[in-house]
Amino acid sequence: MDAGGDFSEKFGLKHYQSILDNLPVAVFAKDATDEFRFLLWNKKQETISTIPRQRALGRTDYDLFSQESAQYFREMDEKIVRSGKPLEIPEEILETGDRDEVYLHTYKIPIFDHDRTILVGISEDVTETVTNRKALQKASRTIQAKEQEIEKTQLQLIQIAKLESIGQLAAGVAHEVKNPLNLILQGVEYLDRTITEKDENTAFVIEEMNHAITRATKIINELVDFSTSSRFDKRECDLAGLLDGVLLMLRHDCSRLDVQIDRDFAEGLTVHVDQAKFEQVILNVVINAIHALRDVAQPRVAITTRKSTYSDERSEGVRTGKQIRIGDPIVEIEIGDNGAGISPEHLDKVFDPFFTTKPTGVGTGLGLSVVRKIVELHDGFITITNHPTLAGAMVKIVLPE
Amino acid sequence: MSKIKVLAIDDEPGATRMMKINLESLGQYQVEMVNDSTQSIATALRFRPDIILLDMVMPNLDGGDVKRLLQENEELKDIPVLFLTALVSDSDTSSDVSLVESGDGIMIPKPVKTEVLRSCIEQTLSGVL
Numbered sequence: 320m321d322a323g324g325d326f327s328e329k330f331g332l333k334h335y336q337s338i339l340d341n342l343p344v345a346v347f348a349k350d351a352t353d354e355f356r357f358l359l360w361n362k363k364q365e366t367i368s369t370i371p372r373q374r375a376l377g378r379t380d381y382d383l384f385s386q387e388s389a390q391y392f393r394e395m396d397e398k399i400v401r402s403g404k405p406l407e408i409p410e411e412i413l414e415t416g417d418r419d420e421v422y423l424h425t426y427k428i429p430i431f432d433h434d435r436t437i438l439v440g441i442s443e444d445v446t447e448t449v450t451n452r453k454a455l456q457k458a459s460r461t462i463q464a465k466e467q468e469i470e471k472t473q474l475q476l477i478q479i480a481k482l483e484s485i486g487q488l489a490a491g492v493a494h495e496v497k498n499p500l501n502l503i504l505q506g507v508e509y510l511d512r513t514i515t516e517k518d519e520n521t522a523f524v525i526e527e528m529n530h531a532i533t534r535a536t537k538i539i540n541e542l543v544d545f546s547t548s549s550r551f552d553k554r555e556c557d558l559a560g561l562l563d564g565v566l567l568m569l570r571h572d573c574s575r576l577d578v579q580i581d582r583d584f585a586e587g588l589t590v591h592v593d594q595a596k597f598e599q600v601i602l603n604v605v606i607n608a609i610h611a612l613r614d615v616a617q618p619r620v621a622i623t624t625r626k627s628t629y630s631d632e633r634s635e636g637v638r639t640g641k642q643i644r645i646g647d648p649i650v651e652i653e654i655g656d657n658g659a660g661i662s663p664e665h666l667d668k669v670f671d672p673f674f675t676t677k678p679t680g681v682g683t684g685l686g687l688s689v690v691r692k693i694v695e696l697h698d699g700f701i702t703i704t705n706h707p708t709l710a711g712a713m714v715k716i717v718l719p720e
Numbered sequence: 721m722s723k724i725k726v727l728a729i730d731d732e733p734g735a736t737r738m739m740k741i742n743l744e745s746l747g748q749y750q751v752e753m754v755n756d757s758t759q760s761i762a763t764a765l766r767f768r769p770d771i772i773l774l775d776m777v778m779p780n781l782d783g784g785d786v787k788r789l790l791q792e793n794e795e796l797k798d799i800p801v802l803f804l805t806a807l808v809s810d811s812d813t814s815s816d817v818s819l820v821e822s823g824d825g826i827m828i829p830k831p832v833k834t835e836v837l838r839s840c841i842e843q844t845l846s847g848v849l
């Protein structure tokens with residue numbers, strides 16, 4: 320065997336082409352001294368670019384690719400030729416006619432031969448790797464977002480757990496406090512009944528004591544409502560009937576303040592609720608509205624019920640239990656008033672236990688906390704915003720249908 | 721007209737005494753008090769009440785235990801019992817009467833006004849409740 324002779328001597332140049340065409344990478348060459356016209360274009364380069372060799376040879380990047388891409392390639396090529404050094408481009412995009420974006424890992428090597436300069440390029444199709452990496456990045460961003468969400472939920476759970484322990488503590492304390500309250504109540508009653516000749520001061524003292532007992536009982540009971548929630552007796556209730564029942568309880572307050580009630584109830588709506596607890600919900604909300612209407616010229620409360628499909632992704636509020644999802648059938652109850660509304664800095668505080676803007680003795684700030692808890696235990700949620708048209712506040716209660 | 725005999729059972733002497741004072745001041749009631757719940761049956765057999773007011777939470781025998789003992793006694797089992805308890809809250813009660821029906825019977829939440837107590841007793845005795 321002739322060890323000295325090289326490949327080209329033995330087989331002739333045409334076999335180089337067949338070697339090039341069988342490489343798993345794309346190989347091309349441009350004549351840097353003749354407008355970077357293509358001199359070489361192997362099979363793999365045909366597949367990747369979807370441009371056949373006959374069309375490519377003798378042409379420039381400007382003939383084959385978009386103006387933008389061609390310019391990018393040309394600037395790069397000129398830089399390499401000027402520097403005289405090979406360049407590795409770990410990732411570049413090649414636009415192709417019919418395929419999606421193709422990512423290439425390319426080496427470009429300048430070859431100087433007398434008065435000619437050839438630029439050789441070798442590219443590997445790394446589209447799959449890049450796409451996988453991008454998918455991974457996207458997945459990890461999603462995971463991060465989920466983690467943040469979980470963290471937020473945990474915080475909310477801690478908050479709920481705190482409320483829960485307030486409730487349990489309250490249930491224990493309530494028992495110890497209600498017994499003495501019972502004695503005071505009956506004691507005051509006895510004095511009221513037996514002191515027949517009351518002067519102004521005695522009458523005042525007795526009345527104030529009675530008020531104080533009622534207040535203390537109300538606070539204790541509301542606190543206990545946090546912990547006794549498991550004893551729910553849910554039934555199918557006629558919503559309009561339930562609302563009218565509550566309005567009937569409030570008819571004296573409404574007529575005293577001349578509050579106009581606008582009812583707009585969808586016909587035949589039923590809800591699956593613990594009636595007594597849900598009456599409490601509506602009562603607390605409507606009483607809040609009535610409180611807000613004290614100094615309003617033409618006080619109005621508007622109550623609307625409707626059947627709907629849940630679509631509002633923006634609604635805030637902790638949702639526990641079965642979450643209501645977009646597309647679920649729901650029942651909406653809106654209670655709006657034309658009072659002063661809620662100042663923006665208070666909007667996210669009104670559901671906090673003991674948050675109140677009312678004077679001591681008037682509000683304990685438990686009304687809406689109890690409301691929210693009860694609504695959530697019915698798998699619903701509640702939002703409070705300022706009413707778009709009435710100027711006052713609007714409470715929206717959403718229950719699964 | 722003979723008086724309505726009420727047996728008030730509560731571990732707190734102040735509570736039974738207060739009920740006695742208030743109910744008796746209404747005129748038509750005679751109230752006997754028990755503060756040691758283990759004495760409930762003996763007192764009931766002697767006093768023969770028309771109705772029993774029974775506190776729920778008590779040391780030794782609680783309201784539920786006393787109710788069971790009453791039920792097991794042939795001579796006492798038909799006497800109506802109203803439970804008084806500080807354990808339930810007002811919002812558990814149905815709106816018109818301040819009562820809760822639990823497995824054990826009718827509960828009256830504390831604090832309770834004598835008026836409410838009187839009306840519960842009357843309604844129970846007339847068979848409404």
Ligand SMILES: Nc1ncnc2c1ncn2[C@@H]1O[C@H](COP(=O)(O)OP(=O)(O)OP(=O)(O)O)[C@@H](O)[C@H]1O
Pocket residue numbers: 603607608609611656658659660661669670674675676677681682683684685686687688711712713
């Ligand atoms: N319809 C409303 N219009 C304006 N402000 C409101 C309305 N409803 C609630 N708020 C505000 O939210 C606060 C908290 O309400 P929440 O019902 O929890 O407690 P409260 O009414 O102050 O006391 P209570 O325990 O007696 O209900 C109120 O003090 C008030 O500032």
Ligand SMILES: [Mg+2]
Pocket residue numbers: 603606607682685686687
């Ligand atoms: Mg309120």
